[in-house]
Amino acid sequence: MSLDEIISKVNAAIAKEFEIEPERLVPSARLVEDLDMDSLDSVDLIAAMEKTFKVKCPEQEARKLRTMEDIYQFVDRLAGAHVQPAST
Numbered sequence: 886m887s888l889d890e891i892i893s894k895v896n897a898a899i900a901k902e903f904e905i906e907p908e909r910l911v912p913s914a915r916l917v918e919d920l921d922m923d924s925l926d927s928v929d930l931i932a933a934m935e936k937t938f939k940v941k942c943p944e945q946e947a948r949k950l951r952t953m954e955d956i957y958q959f960v961d962r963l964a965g966a967h968v969q970p971a972s973t
Contacts (some may be wrong), residue, residue, distance in 0.1 A: 886964050888892070888957065888961055891938075891957055891960050891961050891964060892957050894902055894937055894938070895910075895934070895937070895953075895956055895957055895960055897908040897909075897935045898936075898937045899933065899956075899959075902929060902930070902933045902967065903920070903922065903926065903929070905920055905932075906926075906929045908948035910953055911953060912952065912953050912957065913952060913953070913954065914952060915952050916930075916950065916951060916952065916953075916956075917951075920953075925947060927950075928957075931944060931947045934956070934960055934963075938960055938963065939970075940960075940964060942963065946959065947959065
């Protein structure tokens with residue numbers, strides 16, 4: 886999955902889950918200061934990423950996310966580490 890595809894899916898999931906206008910979801914947007922997310926939203930954010938990308942998000946790492954760019958890079962690492970079994 887390309888980074889552009891990840892960004893598109895992350896933005897769509899966050900826009901839907903948190904009812905945030907898509908144009909506000911830019912790499913530099915800060916989750917708390919710019920997007921008005923609080924600590925309780927972090928749980929919903931993790932759940933949305935797990936559901937969207939079918940990966941397990943380590944909660945301790947996810948709590949370090951501060952910007953949309955952080956989320957994109959985090960999901961890119963998780964999606965890259967999620968190896969599909971080879972078909973035989």
